[in-house]
Every structure is written in C-alpha cells, then in structure tokens.
Amino acid sequence: xxxxxxxxxxxxxxxxxxxxxxxxxxxxxxxxxxxxxxxxxxxxxxxxxxxxxxxxxxxxxxxxxxxxxxxxxxxxxxxxxxxxxxxxxxxxxxxxxxxxxxxxxxxxxxxxxxxxxxxxxxxxxxx
Numbered sequence: 001x002x003x004x005x006x007x008x009x010x011x012x013x014x015x016x017x018x019x020x021x022x023x024x025x026x027x028x029x030x031x032x033x034x035x036x037x038x039x040x041x042x043x044x045x046x047x048x049x050x051x052x053x054x055x056x057x058x059x060x061x062x063x064x065x066x067x068x069x070x071x072x073x074x075x076x077x078x079x080x081x082x083x084x085x086x087x088x089x090x091x092x093x094x095x096x097x098x099x100x101x102x103x104x105x106x107x108x109x110x111x112x113x114x115x116x117x118x119x120x121x122x123x124x125x126x127x
Contacts, residue, residue, distance in 0.1 A: 020067035
C-alpha cells in the first residue's frame, strides 16, 4: 500500500515544490534532472494544460495546482514510465496535501480531459 513515505511520492513532492518555487524566480537554476527536463518541455506541457482546462488560462491557475499539473502532464506525455492511473492518483494526492479544497477536483478533471483527448491508455507505459 502506498504511503506518504513512499520514495516515489517523496520524489514527486520534491519536484513539485521545486517547480512551484521556480515559477516565481525563473532565473534560479533547477536542481533535479526531472525539473530540468520539465522546464525544457514547458511550452508543450503548458499547451496541453491549456487544452485540458480551457476555462482556466495558465496565468489564472493557482500556482500550486499549476506545479502539480505540470508535473503530472510531464509524466503523462513525455516520461510515460508509469500507468496513467498512478500519475493521476499521485497528482490528486499532492493536490489534497498542498492545494486548496477545490484543487483535487480541478486537477482530476483536467488530467481526465487530457487522458481522453490524447487517448492515453494503460498500456502506453514504457516499463
């Protein structure tokens, strides 16, 4: 059973926090490889977020929610090393832990829209 002490969860927390902080100081160097790769693909990731949540322009999305979404979208469309259900579950858990009351629902809906529009399938993982 997954716990908050799971090393994969802890890694996601650290990357999400790094991306969150980086949003305010983009001239700061990113430390983790995951965050660096995410930043290199930011335009593509933000485009997918814009399509998945059309009612919410990127600049109007809560910064915590945006960091969580960016990490999840990065894992879903670029890394593809985990089943989409795991990525969505982790993103919702991060939203519960760090976001507002409405964050889990918003993130779940946006990621659901992305999965449906991209036809992401459980079998699409690279492991």
